[in-house]
Amino acid sequence: METNPQSEAVQYGRGADIRHALHLLKRNRIVLAGAIVSVAFVMLALLSGLLVNPSSWNQQNSNVILCWNNPAINWHIINVFNCGGTVYPLGTDLYGRGLLQMIILAIPVDLWIAFEVVASAVIIGVILGGLAAYMGGLVDEIILRVTDIFLAVPGILLAIVLLVVLGRSIPVLTAAVLITWWPFYVRLVRSQVLGEKEKPYVERLHAMGAPGFRILFRHVVPNSIFPVIVQATLDIGAVILTVSALMFIGLTPDPKFPELGNLAKQGIQYLFTAPWLILFPGLTLLFISIGFNLLGDGIRDIFDPRLRR
Amino acid sequence: MLTPEIRGNEDVLKISNLNVIFHTYAGEVKALNGVELSVKKSELLGLVGESGCGKTVTSLSIVGLLPPNAEVVSGEILLNGKNLLTMTKEEMRKARLKDVAIVFQDPLTYLNPVLTVGSQITEIIATDTQIFLPKLLEHRLDEIVQVENEKGQLDTELLSEKQRLNSAVETGKLDANEIKRLTRNYVLSILRSVRLPHPEKALESYPFELSGGMRQRAMIAMALIRRPKLLLADEMTTALDVTVQAQILQLMKELRNEIDASVILITHDLAVVAEVCDRVAVMYAGDVVEVADVDELFKNPLHPYTRGLLASIPRVDATIDQQSSIGGSVPNLIYPPSGCRFHPRCPKAFEKCSQAKPELVEVSPRHLVSCFLYEE
Numbered sequence: 074m075e076t077n078p079q080s081e082a083v084q085y086g087r088g089a090d091i092r093h094a095l096h097l098l099k100r101n102r103i104v105l106a107g108a109i110v111s112v113a114f115v116m117l118a119l120l121s122g123l124l125v126n127p128s129s130w131n132q133q134n135s136n137v138i139l140c141w142n143n144p145a146i147n148w149h150i151i152n153v154f155n156c157g158g159t160v161y162p163l164g165t166d167l168y169g170r171g172l173l174q175m176i177i178l179a180i181p182v183d184l185w186i187a188f189e190v191v192a193s194a195v196i197i198g199v200i201l202g203g204l205a206a207y208m209g210g211l212v213d214e215i216i217l218r219v220t221d222i223f224l225a226v227p228g229i230l231l232a233i234v235l236l237v238v239l240g241r242s243i244p245v246l247t248a249a250v251l252i253t254w255w256p257f258y259v260r261l262v263r264s265q266v267l268g269e270k271e272k273p274y275v276e277r278l279h280a281m282g283a284p285g286f287r288i289l290f291r292h293v294v295p296n297s298i299f300p301v302i303v304q305a306t307l308d309i310g311a312v313i314l315t316v317s318a319l320m321f322i323g324l325t326p327d328p329k330f331p332e333l334g335n336l337a338k339q340g341i342q343y344l345f346t347a348p349w350l351i352l353f354p355g356l357t358l359l360f361i362s363i364g365f366n367l368l369g370d371g372i373r374d375i376f377d378p379r380l381r382r
Numbered sequence: 383m384l385t386p387e388i389r390g391n392e393d394v395l396k397i398s399n400l401n402v403i404f405h406t407y408a409g410e411v412k413a414l415n416g417v418e419l420s421v422k423k424s425e426l427l428g429l430v431g432e433s434g435c436g437k438t439v440t441s442l443s444i445v446g447l448l449p450p451n452a453e454v455v456s457g458e459i460l461l462n463g464k465n466l467l468t469m470t471k472e473e474m475r476k477a478r479l480k481d482v483a484i485v486f487q488d489p490l491t492y493l494n495p496v497l498t499v500g501s502q503i504t505e506i507i508a509t510d511t512q513i514f515l516p517k518l519l520e521h522r523l524d525e526i527v528q529v530e531n532e533k534g535q536l537d538t539e540l541l542s543e544k545q546r547l548n549s550a551v552e553t554g555k556l557d558a559n560e561i562k563r564l565t566r567n568y569v570l571s572i573l574r575s576v577r578l579p580h581p582e583k584a585l586e587s588y589p590f591e592l593s594g595g596m597r598q599r600a601m602i603a604m605a606l607i608r609r610p611k612l613l614l615a616d617e618m619t620t621a622l623d624v625t626v627q628a629q630i631l632q633l634m635k636e637l638r639n640e641i642d643a644s645v646i647l648i649t650h651d652l653a654v655v656a657e658v659c660d661r662v663a664v665m666y667a668g669d670v671v672e673v674a675d676v677d678e679l680f681k682n683p684l685h686p687y688t689r690g691l692l693a694s695i696p697r698v699d700a701t702i703d704q705q706s707s708i709g710g711s712v713p714n715l716i717y718p719p720s721g722c723r724f725h726p727r728c729p730k731a732f733e734k735c736s737q738a739k740p741e742l743v744e745v746s747p748r749h750l751v752s753c754f755l756y757e758e
Contacts, residue, residue: 273491280445280486281506281604282479291505292494 094375107367118181125174130331134169139347164349178331187312198258206266220256228253236324265297306369310362394644395421400457409716415668421644428655429648431665437648441614446474483605487617489597493589500585518564595626613645667723674749684751
């Protein structure tokens with residue numbers, strides 16, 4: 074009874090969890106694709122500083138403005154300039170910068186903003202939503218009415234006002250998007266906790282004399298967090314789209330700033346003479362959003378022990 | 383009320399005149415109608431009755447976990463002389479932590495599905511370490527003393543550990559890793575005492591990876607780990623199949639001597655009561671109608687309801703037509719019958735039964751019954 078054979082022991086514990094997660098991942102091809110795409114983008118974001126000089130976005134090379142020298146794609150446009158000897162796989166933009174390099178620099182910017190917004194929204198949501206549902210009464214009422222105020226204002230409009238009033242910078246942009254984002258998480262967490270706190274194991278914890286805050290944050294919240302994780306993963310894509318949209322309508326700190334929406338914006342005037350300017354940043358946005366959306370669906374299957382067996 | 387002959391030790395729990403009502407849309411449900419109950423030290427008391435008679439409401443009143451629409455109208459619940467009903471929330475939590483434990487019916491739904499069984503068992507120690515530290519130290523020191531007695535002497539490692547723990551007993555302080563090690567050691571010994579197979583492996587399993595019997599053993603371990611003075615087992619074996627049920631009951635019987643706690647076994651299964659209990663209290667529609675030692679109750683049931691209940695136990699050698707049952711149905715507790723709540727169904731009811739509520743009186747030594755048939 075004391076000494077278990079090794080083969081039996083490995084059926085339990087953390088190692089088995091990870092193996093099981095990979096097994097579930099492999100079984101579902103679409104989720105696997107989403108996971109690969111998202112992980113690839115995150116890796117690219119982490120390595121972008123090594124691949125491209127981070128300050129190169131601020132340089133200008135007027136000799137190679139809007140040129141295309143990749144023979145793999147023929148745009149059938151008469152006035153495509155040649156870039157001379159230098160290789161620009163995705164052509165160059167208005168300022169003569171390589172578009173591929175700019176996209177590589179833009180991915181970490183977008184992902185980081187999205188991560189900051191979603192992570193903060195989840196933390197705020199878990200704390201406020203958890204307390205609202207668990208304590209009920211006046212606390213619940215106050216928290217809900219505050220979220221109502223924020224939900225009543227159209228999100229994009231509020232963000233635009235904040236950016237115009239407080240100045241166009243990345244921290245303000247992040248805060249502006251967060252302000253429109255967190256109320257949804259408060260509501261989501263609240264609804265989950267409301268259902269979860271009536272479960273028998275919570276009654277047992279009360280009967281065992283466990284302190285209320287511990288019951289809430291160690292038991293009830295982890296049991297209610299799966300829909301939140303799924304929502305957060307889906308929202309990574311959604312936040313990137315919102316940020317890009319704000320940048321696209323011109324709320325950038327700098328017209329040259331490498332951000333996917335801002336890069337796409339340059340191309341709108343040159344839709345017919347330099348289509349790559351809007352096409353490739355747009356495609357990048359599409360892939361990021363799809364990747365995280367598919368990953369979000371898969372994460373639920375993988376991290377929810379109730380869906381196992 | 384007359385107190386029964388005392389077995390040389392005092393009441394651990396004493397409930398007197400407990401009235402609980404539930405406020406519902408349809409009206410006030412008078413769920414408990416002056417319940418009188420006492421539990422002696424190290425006693426196994428069976429609380430039996432049909433569904434809705436107030437067994438569970440009684441146990442939830444004891445642990446202070448009645449639903450929000452319930453109201454305790456009057457009465458007191460004394461645990462070692464302290465009234466649980468007048469405690470503040472924090473005092474009540476401490477009492478649940480230290481003195482009263484409850485084991486529920488369905489072990490799967492009462493375990494958190496996303497945490498390992500081990501972390502759920504140890505958690506209660508982790509939250510209030512100061513309360514449990516003396517128990518942890520005492521347990522480990524006992525183990526060391528046992529080794530010393532067996533071998534005659536201690537090796538240097540155990541000797542230094544003994545010194546460290548002894549100094550910790552005085553200072554009340556121990557570093558976190560030591561506490562973790564002691565906790566694990568203590569939990570494993572509890573898991574062994576509830577006969578949970580492969581305790582090390584079970585600690586790292588999730589609830590769904592264990593069988594029903596193993597889960598119930600884990601739940602019992604969770605209750606025992608606090609060394610409670612009173613253990614409430616609410617339909618503990620109902621969700622288990624018969625063979626596992628027998629094992630768990632056997633375990634309860636064995637443990638009762640080890641843990642030195644009083645146990646209230648709440649069940650509707652008279653066979654379970656006959657098997658393990660010392661004393662039985664029979665409830666009907668919010669009243670305790672009869673309390674007696676288990677042999678006495680089965681041999682000489684006095685209250686007409688108890689008689690009916692015993693007669694309606696299904697028999698293997700009887701067909702369903704021969705099976706007796708109590709006529710009528712359980713009364714609606716929003717409009718309970720006047721007087722004795724059993725009188726509309728009672729074959730021996732007479733005029734007085736519908737007019738006054740009979741007191742619970744001692745008719746023979748250690749045999750209490752609330753029925754006018756036995757009043758002088």
